[in-house]
């Protein structure tokens with residue numbers, strides 16, 4: 001039987017990137033004379049990549065944003081963010097133990113993120129975690145991205161996995177919608193970046209710590225999905 005696969009979202013799930021994303025967003029907004037966003041606002045803006053984050057920050061202040069300015073700001077954001085990797089970003093408590101747990105059980109591990117692929121690769125590398133992941137697919141890896149379910153299914157295939165023997169772990173509505181559209185069970189963590197509690201989006205299960213993502217839980221989710 002094919003090896004099972006566990007696919008992690010990155011920002012707000014595997015790694016607490018909020019301090020750095022927020023620094024870069026605020027640096028970017030300052031170049032347009034917009035005030036800095038606070039943490040609760042940031043949590044509403046993140047989840048669909050840098051371009052959408054900037055768009056939402058402008059919309060929240062009722063500030064118009066031209067396409068040219070949007071492009072310029074995305075460039076400023078990405079320059080600042082990529083120059084500061086890994087910054088203060090660290091894996092969430094229990095994340096590296098969970099990686100070891102699933103790896104030693106023979107699971108394939110992968111990342112499916114709406115970060116740009118280069119930034120996802122650089123961050124995971126800077127944290128010394130690259131060797132654990134068979135695939136690390138960002139918003140620009142394929143011509144589609146979360147919530148398009150193909151971002152998840154193609155990540156699984158690229159990692160050498162089988163979508164019928166897969167489980168996703170994510171922190172946002174985007175992840176949950178993606179996994180559900182792909183017919184793949186999804187564990188929602190409740191410590192990530194979302195303005196509404198993840199239970200509102202009807203994931204397979206909600207956990208508050210990586211220790212709760214046991215081998216039994218993953219096994220049962222995969223079994224019940226088939």
Ligand SMILES: O=C(O)COP(=O)(O)O
Nearest residue numbers: 010011047048049113114
């Ligand atoms: O950077 C974002 O906006 C989202 O990234 P994620 O898909 O890893 O949560």
Ligand SMILES: [Mg+2]
Nearest residue numbers: 009011012171
């Ligand atoms: Mg996320």
